[in-house]
Amino acid sequence: VFQIILVCTPSLCFITYSVHQAAKQRERRCSFLQPLLEPRRPRPNGGPGAEGAPKEEPELGLGRPQARSSKVKRQEGISRFYVIQVVFRNALEIGFLGGQYFLYGFNVPAIFECDRYPCVKEVECYVSRPTEKSVFLVFMFAVSGVCVLLNLAELNHLGWRKVRAAVRGARARRKSLGDARRKE
Helix, strand or coil, X not given: CHHHHHHHHHHHHHHHHHHHHHHHHHHHHCCCCHHHHCCCCCCCCCCCCCCCCCCCCCCCCCHHHHHHHHHHHHHHHHHHHHHHHHHHHHHHHHHHHHHHHHHHCCCCCCXXXXXCCCCCCCEEEECCCHHHHHHHHHHHHXXXXXXXXXXXXXXXXXXXXXXXXXXXXXXXXXXXXXXHHHHC
């Protein structure tokens, strides 16, 4: 259960981030500045902006190109966050696979030698349902292995260049934050 929760956490963080970004974009679209960002359209009633009247330019000037630029920036941010969460999810999955292998291996022995408290000397201890536990371990390894392969296929589909760019972008941001803190 712990493995499932931790492996799902990066995906939940990405979903939360994406929904938050979409809500922010919707809020910006509905803000009071939106009419200033859009070019004036002719009005059929002959009001300001009609065919005969001179067209007024929006005060902020770059309406549509600025909107496209912010949309591209937002998409890059979401794409970068998605790549990072896939890499992190894959690292967690591989970590759990390794930990599970070193803890249990691929099978649970039916009998093992025990010398822990409350046993005074080394005795034989029996594991209940060792075959069932071994089958479950193999099943968990198989599922985790398939998840790792699917994550690698997804990273391959996204393109390793995007992965490297996302990692470089995160490093550059950390470096610029460190430089800004040193200046203060």
